[in-house]
Amino acid sequence: MASIGVGLLSLAQLGCQPISANKGRITVASAGKISSLDPAQASTVNTIQLLSALGDPLYSLDQRGELIPKLAAAPPIVSPDGLTVTIPLRRDVLFHDGTRFDAEAMAFSLRRFLEIGTLSYVVGGRISSVDVAAVDRLVLRLSRPSTSLEGLLTSVNLTPVSPTAYSQYRDGFLHNSFVGTGPYQLSDFNEHQQRLEPFEGYWGEPPANKGLDLITLSNSTALYGALRSGEVDVLLSPSIDEDQRHALHEKAQQGQLREAIGPATEIGYITLLSNVAPLNDARLRQALALSLNRQEISERVSYGLRRPLRSLVPPSLPGTHGSSWPAHDPKSARALLNDAGFCAGEPLRIPLTFRSNVPADKLLALTWQAQVKRDLKSCLVLELDGVESTTIYRQLGEGSFKAVMLDWRGSYPDPEAYLTPLLSCSSSRGDVCLEGEAAISGSFWTTKGLQKTLTRSDLLQGPERHRELQRLEEMTAAGAAYIPVWLEAPRAWSQPSLERPRFDGSGHLILSQLRTLP
């Protein structure tokens, strides 16, 4: 006992003398390692967040969703036929390696992305060429007019990189380094930790802190504990378990922490396999959509922090109405199932796959299963099946899952970034999509006129476009191959010794504005 006591005392002694951090530096924690810093390959929330501090896009969105020129000097000028977009560029911008940013550098980065970008579907074949009109003037020639192009130009994936630093990586990825124009430059990088120093040659407002240490911890409890114990200054919400997210929210309400909430841009939804029995029967898909009590799920699973969602596009984006899918209606669901012959004898059995490594998915699946058992006993049975997310993503396009829970965050804030990846279809037979995003997404669903409406919606502007988008959502809701469930907003929590963190309109935490209170 004595030795245990001595050990604990020594522990306390060791711990009571924390390692002094460099004053003014801020430690930001999140989950998930960063494998590659190349904007042409970046797809994870963590990587995008980091790149948003190391680089600048052409435009960004402010908190009201307004387009703000960053490396561009003014809004894009679109030709009357909509096929040429001219972007005036700033002339006072330097890359971290000291070279100058100009139209050639921007063209180099865009061409590189078009050549090797793993997210090239983001561009979707819209940009047919990138030309340099002058040192400060970039011209994009489009294959078709595109209303969503403005949103696309805010994408972090199109952040320019220094042609000098990337001369050896014109057609290959540079994973462990990044040379851009952002307020910070990278001084040290490994998968689990990155050190960022303010860039002295930055053209804009200099960072409000003396540097950042970004760390990744491998589980939610460690992240939660690190913030609660004061070990980290700021915590980002992805991968925080619902209970801990709620606890942090409560602490923020009590003034023990500061909480920032970004624009809700991540949707949680269920994909139904529509090209084989039994869910090739639209009545059954509609019955499943009607059986879901989103409000109850939101409260039970996320303490109301995830908002119920009845559209595929986040309601905060322009042109969306937010309630195309039917509300919870077990009576109608029963009628549809009865009509399909499932309530009298054997109930309809649907295997519901959830990502076993995402705690919220499991809770959602359990709650929905209980709702169905309560409301539609003898008509419908959900059989739960947890599968690790990597396996799900790999097998989605093979039609392996009858019903599977997923989430999606558009690469840029425009309805098209949500609809195209789920609905676009290049080859179809009847209501079955044979090739295209709808097949890759695992629903294999399309319907007559859907693809045309989708393409047309990107050609139109203003109220006309809004009407077309609304039509798209209504067609998709009627097809019920996707069931939107909830909407999630990014959150960040900081110690009370810091100013409240802020998100930009694209949902990135503005790291350069993190500041310790005097």
Place this chain on the structure above:
Amino acid sequence: MERAGSLLRYCTTRLGLAPVMLWLIATLVFLLLRVAPGDPVDAVLGSRAPAAAKAAMRARLGLDQSLLDQYLDYLRGLVQGDLGQGLINQEPVNSIISRTLPASLELSIVALIVAAVVGLSIGFSGIARPEGKLDLAGRLYGLGTYALPPFWVAMLVQLLFAVSLGWLPVGGRFPPSLMPPQGSGFYLFDSLVALDWTSLRGTIRHLVLPAGTLAILLSGTFTTALRLNLRRTLRGDYVEAARSRGLSETQVVLRHGLPNALLPVLTIAGITVASLIGGALLIEVTFSWPGIALRLQEAINQRDYPVVQGIVVVIAALVVLVSVAVDLLAAALDPRIRY
């Protein structure tokens, strides 16, 4: 002379079998990864990448070759010590291993030393009065720590000492605000060599919880092993003979009992350290310890074939080497062992 000759033969046989075991393991890993669901090209480019880009990458990675050709390439590289490059970020696998293996070794060695000291002390303390209170406590400790779920203990320790009391860091290997010491990758050693006390303190603070947790979980094995072996040894004829020669009980235990009882413990220690290198995953995950087991888990999730293959082969090589070394050491120390 005859004993030395037999020992040499034994060594040669054991060492000669090691490459065969490694080849079997390497082949098994190669085949298992190929039948596992998931496409590594999708992992790199994403499932929405254009088919042409996927085909080009498949060709560049050699995944368009026949399974046999891929296997032969893999074996050729293995023989030359080239474990290939990670698919996700093209980092050489050798470099990944040289970065993560020292972290796991440092954790395992410290945990093993603490576990041995604590476990053996508790196991030894009850020997004066068999079935007495101390002996019973030792037995309970041995069983209890052996039965505790590692993940649960790790979480509990983390919540108590890091979150509630705030004495120690929640996770990681080094304070984020400092630059880690350069050198061998063993931060304790590197800090000492550089006489960098701040780094040393930072390293120790981060090491205490994961190594301590692992040590608690392992120490029960040592307690139980020593307790049982010591009791069996102390009932031996030669111990009775020593007692009859008038030696004190302390002398009997220290001179005759303990050395003989420790031989099986040596084997246990060897096997434990070897299995810990890849087996401390739950501890590495809980404490975000950037070791080889955590990296292996990440590589499996990403279907990063070369990284998984490289790490598994290296871990297997270490396990084989350590168990051969322990066998040889035990054979050299204990004349009763026949080979």
